[in-house]
């Protein structure tokens with residue numbers, strides 16, 4: 190299937206898609222996937238927590254994660270056989286540099302050592318003439334000449350809650366087996382690292398080994414009696430595409446992969462500087478920040494996160510501003526973001542046609558943001574210099590000062606922190622944030638706390654709001670006409686937002702009729718059920734809905750009311766709505782509460798936007 194958006198739909202608990210399995214969670218928990226039981230993809234991912242780590246040879250905020258899933262279909266034997274073939278034959282990695290880890294087991298909770306996986310790997314290595322030794326306690330005793338290593342649940346167990354003991358009742362999880370690539374003992378990476386006095390092993394932090402993928406065997410469920418086998422065992426594989434490329438190139442520098450070649454050439458042309466991965470100086474660092482941030486901003490804007498002061502847009506803004514600030518280290522004072530983005534679009538355009546379709550919008554947003562920031566950057570730097578002129582190393586810049594740089598000159602806090610660091614000064618971040626709160630801006634911290642919510646369950650309230658979009662959609666079509674089409678929705682715990690095509694402002698009477706119809710459907714307590722069918726069948730039955738062919742031909746059609754009847758959003762109708770949708774939904778509309786339109790406004794040309802609440 191194609192990649193889901195970087196911005197999760199209808200999931201208020203997380204700002205970005207940060208792993209390939211994130212859009213798959215409902216299916217791993219048992220919901221039926223319209224495309225069947227064997228799925229694979231390459232998922233766009235964005236990780237905010239890595240923004241400040243970008244600059245070395247391996248951190249990026251944006252990356253692609255390869256994934257494959259078995260939803261109650263194949264299991265360990267097939268997965269390990271195919272994974273070995275994929276890595277050694279398709280990607281062409283030399284199995285001599287490949288290492289794997291398996292779960293050591295935990296007697297206290299009755300989960301055995303994953304000897305089955307270890308043995309399967311051993312057989313695969315043997316087929317290439319490699320005698321793969323299985324060894325235990327590598328974290329204590331080092332490599333011991335082994336190739337297959339057992340680790341504990343901190344390394345080789347997966348659940349949304351972490352280690353088995355932390356899993357709530359009902360939560361699925363299981364052991365995993367990870368693959369590592371060895372860049373070679375001869376590089377002396379471990380010996381040059383701060384871990385040099387401890388034994389090196391594949392999970393050592395020195396960087397000699399890099400994890401290229403993880404196969405999770407989701408086999409267990411925690412119950413009040415302990416751990417039991419799930420009825421349907423799943424496989425969940427995720428592997429970093431760029432890390433595999435780095436392994437396949439035998440080059441630890443991710444930015445040396447050819448996906449970056451055109452962008453590097455562009456920046457070299459603009460700056461007159463050369464990218465040299467081996468130098469690891471200020472110039473190399475700046476190249477990497479610009480390369481990563483412009484690429485991430487390009488994909489984020491394509492998925493709708495235009496630069497702004499809140500939520501996802503705040504991160505796009507931060508990325509662009511940091512890119513502009515680091516480009517100064519390359520001597521670049523003129524606009525460059527659109528040019529670099531353009532070179533990425535030419536490289537990624539075939540795999541992600543959306544970038545090509547939205548090229549004008551992407552380049553326009555980048556340039557606008559860049560110009561806006563450039564205007565204040567020089568002024569802000571003068572203010573910073575003046576404000577800190579008499580400060581000594583180790584002193585703290587007062588919060589009001591860094592907040593003023595943010596408020597008046599658009600400096601994200603970390604830009605102030607970076608400038609401060611160069612002068613040996615510190616920044617009062619807690620003070621900055623309370624200043625921020627005082628000004629009632631949606632702050633960086635606010636956005637990140639939200640992000641850290643992580644992969645929590647789709648909350649009850651967002652399921653209610655999502656179900657209400659079906660009722661609203663049907664009611665709008667009944668009141669305004671069949672030209673009404675959904676153009677997007679966004680749900681938080683506080684409200685829903687619904688965009689739709691309609692040429693004019695809604696009158697008060699129209700709004701009242703829509704509200705009344707939705708509330709009628711809620712009072713009627715219709716059952717909500719689904720059936721799977723082809724798109725043609727769905728349309729025949731009068732189903733509406735956003736549908737992209739990305740999930741293949743079978744779709745889920747949710748009926749509000751009698752699934753056997755065609756839908757009419759009117760009083761006393763046996764069926765209120767039928768809509769193609771992936772879920773999740775409430776089972777009866779009566780649980781939704783009272784529906785109220787809070788606002789109706791223009792979104793863009795020909796598109797209206799409703800904000801509504803459930804009381």
Ligand SMILES: [Zn+2]
Nearest residue numbers: 379389393395
């Ligand atoms: Zn090491």
Ligand SMILES: [Zn+2]
Nearest residue numbers: 655770771772
């Ligand atoms: Zn739905």
